[in-house]
Amino acid sequence: MTDGDYSYEGLDRLLHERARLSILTALSSEAAGRSFSELRSLCGLTDGNLSRHLKVLEEAKLLKAKRTGSGRGSNTHLTLSAHGRRAFMSYLTELERVLRDARATRGNVGESDLPSTA
Amino acid sequence: MTDGDYSYEGLDRLLHERARLSILTALSSEAAGRSFSELRSLCGLTDGNLSRHLKVLEEAKLLKAKRTGSGRGSNTHLTLSAHGRRAFMSYLTELERVLRDARATRGNVGESDLPSTA
Numbered sequence: 001m002t003d004g005d006y007s008y009e010g011l012d013r014l015l016h017e018r019a020r021l022s023i024l025t026a027l028s029s030e031a032a033g034r035s036f037s038e039l040r041s042l043c044g045l046t047d048g049n050l051s052r053h054l055k056v057l058e059e060a061k062l063l064k065a066k067r068t069g070s071g072r073g074s075n076t077h078l079t080l081s082a083h084g085r086r087a088f089m090s091y092l093t094e095l096e097r098v099l100r101d102a103r104a105t106r107g108n109v110g111e112s113d114l115p116s117t118a
Numbered sequence: 119m120t121d122g123d124y125s126y127e128g129l130d131r132l133l134h135e136r137a138r139l140s141i142l143t144a145l146s147s148e149a150a151g152r153s154f155s156e157l158r159s160l161c162g163l164t165d166g167n168l169s170r171h172l173k174v175l176e177e178a179k180l181l182k183a184k185r186t187g188s189g190r191g192s193n194t195h196l197t198l199s200a201h202g203r204r205a206f207m208s209y210l211t212e213l214e215r216v217l218r219d220a221r222a223t224r225g226n227v228g229e230s231d232l233p234s235t236a
Contacts, residue, residue: 031225
């Protein structure tokens with residue numbers, strides 16, 4: 001057991017925030033990227049919220065936005081940048097470490113404390 | 119593909135916040151619980167930060183705090199409550215879903231976009 005064993009410095013708040021994690025996962029799972037309206041539905045976010053988080057991610061150069069069409073038919077197409085994909089993969093590796101650590105319980109947990117398997 | 123597929127409602131902000139996730143993981147991995155000073159080292163948090171997050175988690179009845187000793191030798195011993203353990207297990211299940219979804223990429227990602235395996 002060492003100092004900072006559970007500090008998870010790799011869980012960068014930029015990627016860890018729930019809405020942004022949701023956006024990054026939706027983008028990561030589709031190499032061709034996704035449209036703004038598709039992301040909005042998939043992530044269950046409002047226009048305003050999605051815009052705000054996309055701006056943060058774009059400014060951090062984690063994703064690329066490309067406007068398509070014009071007027072009412074216009075949309076924005078979002079893809080992860082190469083840097084964004086690498087940063088996200090590195091974040092996921094840290095997340096896997098959390099899961100491993102959390103599942104590795106030392107000592108006995110009382111029966112009643114165990115989650116029901118029903 | 120359905121609306122909200124990537125919304126991850128189960129990532130409760132109460133548990134998802136990095137410092138609290140760190141605390142919960144450190145507690146979850148040791149059935150006997152841990153002392154305040156042990157948690158402080160393991161999670162790499164300051165006294166103030168750790169106190170603040172423990173208060174939030176205790177008020178949500180996710181953990182139990184028990185003061186031991188007195189004066190300079192006093193310490194607080196923290197354990198997950200049965201409710202806290204269940205809530206954390208349920209959170210971890212949602213986290214596993216994020217990892218599964220994020221790793222399941224549809225379509226080809228350019229070679230240069232793949233994380234180096236070196």
